[in-house]
Amino acid sequence: MHVAGDRGNLLAPLLREAALRLLHPIKLATLLAAVAAFSTAGCTRATDIGDLLADAEHYDGRDVKVRGTVRNAVRIPLVDLRIYNVVDETGEVVVITSGPLPRRGERVTVTGTFSTLGSVNGQSLGPHIRHEGTE
Numbered sequence: 001m002h003v004a005g006d007r008g009n010l011l012a013p014l015l016r017e018a019a020l021r022l023l024h025p026i027k028l029a030t031l032l033a034a035v036a037a038f039s040t041a042g043c044t045r046a047t048d049i050g051d052l053l054a055d056a057e058h059y060d061g062r063d064v065k066v067r068g069t070v071r072n073a074v075r076i077p078l079v080d081l082r083i084y085n086v087v088d089e090t091g092e093v094v095v096i097t098s099g100p101l102p103r104r105g106e107r108v109t110v111t112g113t114f115s116t117l118g119s120v121n122g123q124s125l126g127p128h129i130r131h132e133g134t135e
Helices: 002-040 049-054
Strands: 063-076 081-088 091-097 107-115 118-120 123-125 128-131
Touching (some): 049 063
Antiparallel strands (some): 063 081, 107 128, 118 123
């Protein structure tokens, strides 16, 4: 029985190595899939502001994400309205928020619902993003 135990001990590392060789590509593929899923989860690509403005009807009522620099910020106390403009290389959009106002010159990422007040001859009127809460 002692000999059989030694044989089992000799085969175990070989079996383990063979199993690892077979599983290695599967583990790598699983790891890559997990990394891809976690790295993109909640990370929607930012839309250029110019694209929003150029195709306002397409984006109207949709959740969007933009990145840019705050040009100005205003709070109107009587109606508790907070508005700021975000500018990127392609354009500028108004953001209406219920959260705190960012400072002028601050780089921000804004996620919210894009909408317009209407359009005349294909030109959107009052394009804006309604951003709820803080980010």
